[in-house]
Amino acid sequence: MHPVITTVLQRLGLGLLTLFLVSIIIFSSIAFLPGDFGEFVLGQNALPETVAAFRRELGLDEPTWLRYIKWVTAVLQGDLGTSFSGRASSGANESRTVVELIAPRLWNTLFLAGVTAIVAVPLSLFLGITAALKRNSLYDRSVNAVTLTTISFPEFFIAYLLIVFLAGYFPTLSTVNDGTEFGERLFKIALPALTMTLVIVAHMMRMTRASIINLLASPYVEMAQLKGVSRSKVILKHVLPNAWAPIATVIAFNLAYLVVGVVVVEVVFVYPGIGQLMVDSVSARDIPVAQACALIFASTYILLNLLADVIGIVTNPRLLHPR
């Protein structure tokens, strides 16, 4: 088989294995919950029959491995279980399914992350590549110092600074709902998107710059320069083919970071996204919802990193032209 296919398949297999192990970790975390599960959710004075019914609903009377298999099959079919909130000790059950809670919020989060990515990716690639080409110039140094500073800032600090300076122009609360028009939606998420852009651009620009500088320092580039190849040709023909892999890695890695970084930003701007939902469910100890959110975040993160790896392998000239 072609070495590219073999390596890609290996990576995919490893990615699936990681997903599997992560799902086990997320699932088994529920087993560490101290005390009896039914009483914990329904309250101390719940009737024993209610608790028993609840335990049966969760399948707590079955062995763990069977529960895990049922859980995974259900998740694969899009059933993430039922939220703990809305259950009373009397046995009344007004809880909603996790999917119902998550679906609209997931769309909101993806919208925010998507808008940020559309702005941040081209901008940071441009900054990173130009800084690498004009290394040690005033431009490079100032971009470098600014990004090192933004990296060290916590997200909420950047967010509040933006609020202080831009509160007169943009809304400080990004309250959107299903009926919000596209244009208004964009206007409302301006500040959270800008916050995330600042954080992401700093990371991405530094990583792009470092990987390009690494390439420019390699012997074959020096060889091309000594041979008298023009500067633009060196970059287009010699540097760029090898640069795709690191650049793709940088983009995918930062998109993964973006998915996680939304948690704090969503809370700051009270944006109804999945990060906010996760924080709420953790403080209410609504474990099915927290588990589902963790699963979504973790699998997005793993899949994006996997994508970066695969792109890196597929565009690697050394693998494409085996000896």
Next chain:
Amino acid sequence: MSEEKTYSAAGEVAQVRLRRSRWERTRIALGKAPISAWFGMIVIAFYAFVAIFAQFLAPFGEAEIFAKADLPWAMFAEGQAQHFFGTDQIGRDTLSRLIYGAQNTIGIALTTTILSFLIGGSLGLIAVISGSWVDQILSRGVDVLMSIPSLIFALMLLSIFGSSIPSLIMIIAVLDSTRVFRLTRSVAANVVVMDYVEAARLRGEGLGWVMRREILPNIMPPLVAEFGLRFSFVFLTIAALSFLGLGIQPPTADWGSMVRDGSRFIQFVAYDWTLALPSLLPAGAVALLTVAVNFVVDWFLHKTSGLRDEH
């Protein structure tokens, strides 16, 4: 060196090689430190001073509640108010809480980082020295743990164990130790193949001796730099968790939760900018410390590894 006349190889051979004392080497290195590193060190020293002597510096108690709530700098308007930065929403002095917050937040972050280095560092060294299956199991386990974003993982674990300070410290230390493990393992892998390590093992030295006396001294510089980076990362994570309301719980003063408490005023910042202060002051305190640590680490990495941007 004093004799700078002419160079002669014979002269150098005949010279008694004087080793500079640790103090002298430190002084020379500090003399060459760039401005940014100096700025970082001064800021860190200031924070350390405030954190250690918080009890003497703070004008009021950590959880002392005053009947009258003040806005920041109300003292200039009224000429009698006693709270420089005002009070928070239930009348606790903001300046005192900032000072105590230095002690609590930095103390917890430091404990967590030290713990994560103890766990990650020793496991990394054990993996490298034992090799084979121990290494495989530990490394693959760490790979899996690292594939879950740490803030999300911490949130999930906190939902199970509840947010108390000990569980916060343990959860973040364990999650963060995976990064320490990776680094320790990769730098120690180059040292463990050296002849002197093999000699020590042939001599019959145990695992502990090889770890402490043969390998650790040789991998110190990158670990020290990593300690700074991990500290600022842990510090930011704890601040973020407290900001989300899931980290350090009141009445303990802490910068993350102070930002959270102050944020209820920030919606009105367009009318009066001082309303931003209750959340910007603690957030700025967090930001300044991480910037300072990053500057120092940046300089230290350049100095010890000869790491240059050029090549």
